Amino acid sequence: REREREDMVTWVFGYGSLIWKAGFRYDERLVGFIQGYRRVFYQGSTDHRGTPAFPGRTVTLEAFPGEVCWGVAYRISEEDEKIALEYLEVREKQYDMKVYLDFFTDPTSAIPAVSGVMVYVASPDKDLNK
Structure with missing residues (x-):
């Protein structure tokens, strides 16, 4: 059966490290897919890899x-929800869109x-995500 957001729960999609390391409490975990997106290593990152001059790469969609x-x-x-989303806002801070x-x-x-399902993604502007 289809599950709706009106169930008073939040669903979050993980496509990178969230797959194996959630870091927050959850009630259910489903394996599956989203359509119309592909995984790419375009997202620049300086918070845990790389430097401002040479940002590391993290996955985005x-x-x-x-x-x-x-x-x-x-x-x-x-x-x-409140604690999980606060955690995710810090962890996923390099992604500027949901x-x-x-x-x-x-x-x-x-x-x-x-x-x-809520999905964190980076802006498609590759110049912003160097």
């Missing part, structure tokens, strides 16, 4: 029709497992 990106979706309860997408667990189904 690029909108790309026909592509899918596999990862995990975490269900965060209303009780844990998008809300459908998340699928079954590649043969057109019906998403969850609608409105």
Whole structure:
């Protein structure tokens, strides 16, 4: 059955290190994918790798029709939401955008497992993300 955001819970999609190291409490973890995006190492980072002159690379998503990106979706309860989102805002600070997408667990189904999964992404402007 499709899970809606109205369930008073937050869903967050992890496609990089969030896959294996969430760092926050969650009630459910689903393996699956989002559509229309691909994983790329375009995001510049100086907070835990690289320098201001030579930023390191971290993964982000690029909108790309026909592509899918596999990862995990975490269900965060209303009780844990504030602490989890505060943690994620610090951890994911290099990503300047959030998008809300459908998340699928079954590649043969057109019906998403969850609608409105929050995804942290970097601006598509590669000059801003050097």
